[in-house]
Structures are given as structure tokens and as C-alpha cells.
Amino acid sequence: MADIMKIFLRNGAIRAAPVRTDAAMAYATERMKSRFSRLPFAPTHAIVAVFAGRPYIGARGGDYSENEARLRLACDEFSGLHPEYLFYVSANAYPLPAVQAARLAGLGWIGLNGLLNVPGVGSSVTIGAVLTDLPMPVGEESGYCAQCGLCVRSCPTAALTRENGVRRFEREKCLSHRRQKEGLPLSREGYYGCDICQDVCPYATYS
Template identity: 45%
Template structure:
């Protein structure tokens, strides 16, 4: 019955026989046919890689999250660390879950030319909304499952599941020493997501062997030494987290931020499998850089609209401005009138957090005329006590 429905799904749905067919157990052959049908469907709708993992508790990931959380390696990061027991249990997302259909969409795009205006760098995964393509493709798979009488739910860019572990269990790749999932024959420039379902699909039974060997380029290239050992990240040092973390940006890592306003690709840009094997496309409608001075002059609503798909804590534009001000101190020129005007404006800004970071940048650029002699706010006072040296070059 199932095979016939796969051949003529519209006929099956029209006459309402799929639900009754699904009340009977799948044979191994039927399950394999249905699994392949769903995989082919996802690939046809823009997903680059698909695998199927068992929807059992991801015990290894659970133990890892608890262990790293216990020693503070997560810093204040939440996401899947918030509730490890939930984020490693697919059954908590979909009752009686049997399988996770894991999809991966590449965001490996040739780097566009750098603009001539003063600009800040954006991490590659945020050049466009790559999750939208993945969400759409997995959505088609989900609707097919539901139409066929199964319960299914999409989880893309969501804290309900540890997506890298799901992809690993689905046989899509291995964990690199930079803690990213390296997809076999393609590298790590992928966004990941899953469909959790109670359909009894054929799941992967063979994990991908480590492909890193003795290579440790990612460890050597990290600008803050955040990869404390192979596969282990100290979030308190990781720029990709620090640009998202609310509060005062750690002074010890501001210079290392360089021109980055959102994310960091350093450990992936040097990864041999990613560099050699990554799927590359010509850049279209991507935004690899953002104009610093223009964004600093935006009103709140305009600024947040311009960074729509970025994760911004509490959707507070202050954190975007904070990052932009640090970048301004790292790459701006004191001879640039626009830079001087921005520094002057934010050194007297009513928000102490922004005053503090503008003061840091003013000192870096030698614009001490804009630095106040004193301030009543403790955040700014602390900044005045720890002014950086003048930037050289």
C-alpha cells in the first residue's frame, strides 16, 4: 500500500487511504522506500545534504553540554546550554519520535569585493538568510509527512535540538577540531536543521570517521585562542559569541575583533576540507560588509531592520552599535571627519554603555579631546581607568 502511495501520492490523499495505511507497521523495504522518497524530495527543494538519525536521546551531546557547562566553558551563553536534557531529547520536541531528518544547506559563497567606504565585516553565515532556504526545503518534507498521516515538526536555527549532533548521528560528517561539523566532501560552511517525526524511517547506522588527522590550523588561527583543545571552545574567548553577548565587551579581546561586527570565520577560513572542497557560488544578494558610519547614524528601527536575521540579544540595537564602535577604533582614521563626528557624538551619548566603548575607540585613535575627564556612571568610570594605547598603523 505504501509503495503505491509513493507512486501516486495525490491519488492516495484524495481518496484518504494514507492514514489507514500508516496504521500498519512498515516493512523494512517500505521504510527504505519512504525514507528515500523524503530524501529525494528535500534535495529537489534546495537542500544540499540530507541524512536520517535515530530520534533517541543524544547521550554524548548531553554529557558534553553538562560537563562544559559545569566548568563555565559556555560563559553566559544559553541556546542549547539552557536545558541540555531537553535539547538532546528529540522526543521532548515530538512525542514518540522515531527519526530526525537532518538537512544541510551550504553558505559557501565567493567573497565579494570589499567596498571602498569604511566597512565592518560580517561572518559568512549571515551574508544572507541561508536558514530560509533550509527551512523551506525541510518544510516541504514536513508537510509531506503530515499529509501522509505522521506527526512532524521542523527545527531550524532553534534551541530545541543540538543540530550538530543530529547531523553527526545522521552520518553527514564529523566534528572538526574547531567544533564545527565538517560535511564529508564539502567542509563546514553549512547551516543545519532537522525534521523530527514519528514516522519509522530507516536511520543511519554508520558514523563518519574523523577526517582532521594531525591538522591543527584552526587552533593556530583563532585570534583569541578560544579553541582550548581540539573540539573544545571557551565561549568567553570566542569572538562569534562575544559580539552577541550583552554587556561590556571584554577589553582583552577588542583589538582581536579587528573589523568584525558580527561573527568570526577564522577557524573555518583555514580549514583544508572547507577551503578545498566547499561548494562555492557567485555572490548574489549577499552582504559581507556593512557601512560603519551609516549604521551608527541609523535610528533604532532602521538599524534593527538592517540586521534582521542577526541574533541580537533582546533585539537591542545598543549591542550592534557597541560592536561598530569597537571596529571604528580598530580600523577608523582620526583624519576622517565622519569618524571624528561619530566618536564625538557617542562619547557624550546618554547611554553609558555606548559612551564607554566610544571612549575606548577615541583613545585608540588618539582623539583624546572627545574623552571626558570624569563620569558618574561606573561602566564609564571603569573605561576611563583602562584607556588603551594609541593604535599604530
């Protein structure tokens, strides 16, 4: 186990931890479940890796194709270490629900803004995973944020709302989603859209 984590860190991840796939898939959409059932083998576990995002864009993360290359190197090393098991690169964790998989792996808590917040790192991260049938002991899962509501109140397009304690996210209204969908360049260094819901969070380490 320690060897596997060291391999991840050596290949650019800033944190990594294992999760059971059945626990993570409990949060999956029907589309994710369908994709999961069509994988070339039945992974029982995933090692979820967090890569640095906005503060290191272009240098140490924030780019899924770079992350995929890093995960592929890690996968090759895992296969050399455990040739009797299978390892499968999943650059953005898909078909695992990435944010929940990372929370269940104990890598960070989920905010009302829907983002993973990694203690000491913040929410500007990207998530990848390696799926495997290698059994691994899993640690304690993380929880959710303090629900102060600042991110909801600060969203300029009301993409993020909360009514009677129920959080709602309308993706089509989100400036970050729209910018990525339209293939527009970053609005400023490291920013896809407004990202105000990250910046206002009292736990955002980098803003």
C-alpha cells in the same frame, strides 16, 4: 525513504540523512534534554538536513529563518506522504545537538574547530532537522577530523585551545559568537566573525 530525501533536496537542502534521536540525544545538554522531553510528541527519529552556508548566503542558505520555511514545506509533503506519522520542524535541529546529529547521520565529520565538515562542501553549512515518529533505517555514522591542530593554533583570541589532547572552546572569547550575540551585521560577505578556524582547515572546500 528515497522519497523523503528527494523532498528535502527539492526544498533546498544540499544533503539529508536520518538519525535515531536516542543516539543524538546522548550528546545533548541538560537544557536540550529538558526541551526534548517537552516536545508535543516523542520523536524516535530525525531527518537531519544540511543547507549551504557562507558561499550561498542570501541565495541558497545560511539563514535559519529561510531554512525553517524550507523545512516547513518539506514537512507538509512528508505529512501528505505519511499521514499516520507526526513531523515537527526544527530549524536549527534544536533540541537535538545539531553537529553531533549530523555526524551520526553520516553527513560529515566533526573538526577540532567544532564544526561539521561535509565532504565536497566544507564547514560553511547550516543544519536543520525534521523530528518524527516514523521509523527509518539509519546509515553509518561519520567520525572526527585528523586533529592537525591548525585551527587551534590560528585562533586569534584563544577561544579554541587544546591541552593534553583535550579540546576546549570558550564561547565568550569567540569573535563569531560575540558578533552574533551583539546583533552586529556580518563583518564581510558571508562572515559572522573571523572564521579563521574554518578558513585554515585543509579540508575547507570554500575559503
